[in-house]
Amino acid sequence: MIINKITIKLGLWFFFVMLIIEVCLFFFLHTSMVKSRVEEELIALQARGNNHREVLEDSYNEDTLHHIAVMEWNADTEVIITDREKNIIISSSKLAEEEKEILYKKIESVPRNGKILENRWKSEKYISTVSPYAVNGQQKGYVFMFKSTDQVQGLISRLNHHFLVAAVITVTLLILTILFLTKSITTPLIQMKRATEKLSRGDFSVHLPNMGEDELGDLSRSITILAKDLKHLKEERSEFLSSISHELRTPLTYIKGYSDVARRRDLADEDRERYLGIIYEESEKLSNMIKDLFDLAKIDKNTFVIHQEKVQLCSYLHAICEKMLPAFKEKDMNLEINCNKNIHVLIDPMRFEQIFLNLFDNAIKYSDPYTKTSVFVKREKGDVLIEVRDEGRGIPKEDIPFIFERFYRVDKSRSRDFGGTGLGLSIVKELVEAHQGCIEVKSELGKGSAFFIQIEEMTE
Numbered sequence: 001m002i003i004n005k006i007t008i009k010l011g012l013w014f015f016f017v018m019l020i021i022e023v024c025l026f027f028f029l030h031t032s033m034v035k036s037r038v039e040e041e042l043i044a045l046q047a048r049g050n051n052h053r054e055v056l057e058d059s060y061n062e063d064t065l066h067h068i069a070v071m072e073w074n075a076d077t078e079v080i081i082t083d084r085e086k087n088i089i090i091s092s093s094k095l096a097e098e099e100k101e102i103l104y105k106k107i108e109s110v111p112r113n114g115k116i117l118e119n120r121w122k123s124e125k126y127i128s129t130v131s132p133y134a135v136n137g138q139q140k141g142y143v144f145m146f147k148s149t150d151q152v153q154g155l156i157s158r159l160n161h162h163f164l165v166a167a168v169i170t171v172t173l174l175i176l177t178i179l180f181l182t183k184s185i186t187t188p189l190i191q192m193k194r195a196t197e198k199l200s201r202g203d204f205s206v207h208l209p210n211m212g213e214d215e216l217g218d219l220s221r222s223i224t225i226l227a228k229d230l231k232h233l234k235e236e237r238s239e240f241l242s243s244i245s246h247e248l249r250t251p252l253t254y255i256k257g258y259s260d261v262a263r264r265r266d267l268a269d270e271d272r273e274r275y276l277g278i279i280y281e282e283s284e285k286l287s288n289m290i291k292d293l294f295d296l297a298k299i300d301k302n303t304f305v306i307h308q309e310k311v312q313l314c315s316y317l318h319a320i321c322e323k324m325l326p327a328f329k330e331k332d333m334n335l336e337i338n339c340n341k342n343i344h345v346l347i348d349p350m351r352f353e354q355i356f357l358n359l360f361d362n363a364i365k366y367s368d369p370y371t372k373t374s375v376f377v378k379r380e381k382g383d384v385l386i387e388v389r390d391e392g393r394g395i396p397k398e399d400i401p402f403i404f405e406r407f408y409r410v411d412k413s414r415s416r417d418f419g420g421t422g423l424g425l426s427i428v429k430e431l432v433e434a435h436q437g438c439i440e441v442k443s444e445l446g447k448g449s450a451f452f453i454q455i456e457e458m459t460e
């Protein structure tokens with residue numbers, strides 16, 4: 001068994017709290033049982049006295065008196081019958097000193113039903129009651145009843161014995177329960193502590209057993225998820241770093257190669273011009289990529305602040321499309337927008353524009369001339385759905401789940417003409433999510449693609 005701080009702490013806590021509760025309970029039970037037992041004894045004694053009184057009142061003569069005394073010889077009670085001045089007429093046994101003391105105590109008025117004379121069973125030798133008797137309607141004397149407290153004490157010591165046995169059994173059961181409980185609570189906690197220690201050392205191979213459906217189970221599942229996430233994050237980070245270095249290397253290789261060639265003295269001016277052009281293009285690509293990476297890093301670090309404001313969506317989109325139209329025209333393509341509703345949304349206009357610039361950039365890059373790109377805006381259950389649809393080459397089914405990942409491109413051979421870096425859509429996704437929206441894509445190879453952006457409509 002695992003003995004550790006938490007087990008001891010929990011165990012001791014349980015033990016003392018339960019012990020205090022038990023001691024209080026036992027004390028209360030014991031005193032009330034003893035009290036009621038003594039009361040019972042006193043009531044029985046008084047009833048016996050009353051009984052003798054009845055017999056005596058029925059027929060008051062020598063025989064009856066004698067008869068009563070004989071009745072008490074064999075019983076564990078004693079009877080003394082006196083006249084009104086407490087002169088003893090008959091007694092069932094020889095009087096002890098203590099009995100005399102009680103007997104000659106001054107008694108005030110005694111009700112017909114009798115009364116208790118002595119009830120201090122702990123300190124005195126006898127408990128006692130008295131019942132008055134009358135003959136021919138005149139009070140004649142008293143029937144005193146005595147019972148030795150040795151007997152009461154014997155009864156109570158038997159009771160104490162039962163209590164002791166019960167206490168030993170409950171304490172044993174208590175200890176066993178505490179051992180079981182602390183073990184069942186602390187073992188999972190300790191397992192989880194070890195797991196998190198392992199995580200903090202960078203070892204993510206954490207396996208926690210199923211701990212049920214309670215809060216401990218929830219905690220262990222959270223730790224397992226955390227371990228998986230951390231592992232994924234670590235892998236993603238190293239993958240990301242290697243992708244970056246790879247992506248940076250390609251344009252740099254071009255720049256290095258072409259600048260090497262351009263340096264040659266015997267090169268025709270025309271060629272040099274062309275090579276310098278390529279170098280310029282590649283360095284521009286490089287700086288764009290670095291800007292994109294910087295944006296992504298900012299979103300990741302949550303230092304990315306968006307300044308949302310109320311925007312009339314249709315006029316906003318019309319303005320962006322107008323700005324982008326020349327780029328489409330340059331490739332003999334067309335851009336069409338279908339939006340004439342009065343829809344308001346809460347967005348950061350600068351950032352949101354970047355979403356459409358990236359989507360339109362893709363539409364231009366991955367479509368043939370003489371095709372059309374359209375934007376549709378629809379209301380849907382309190383949300384706004386913006387669709388950007390092109391008639392381009394489409395995305396293969398198996399690539400669709402990955403196109404929002406960083407550096408993911410369908411065309412892996414990165415020809416210089418199609419030299420995207422694969423960051424555009426991942427930026428789009430992060431930006432849409434920063435606006436509490438979501439983005440989806442539907443695409444058919446050879447027919448075209450459609451991107452759907454859903455954001456909340458601003459009402460009021």
Ligand SMILES: Nc1ncnc2c1ncn2[C@@H]1O[C@H](COP(=O)(O)OP(=O)(O)OP(=O)(O)O)[C@@H](O)[C@H]1O
Pocket residue numbers: 358362363365366390392393394395403404408409410411419420421422423424425426449
């Ligand atoms: N409209 C589209 N039609 C066909 N394929 C697309 C379309 N949009 C994206 N893709 C595919 O998804 C990939 C990822 O797109 P993304 O915009 O993230 O990267 P990129 O365009 O290659 O590079 P970047 O946008 O960073 O310059 C693209 O390489 C392309 O293969």
Ligand SMILES: [Mg+2]
Pocket residue numbers: 358361362420422423424425
């Ligand atoms: Mg792109």
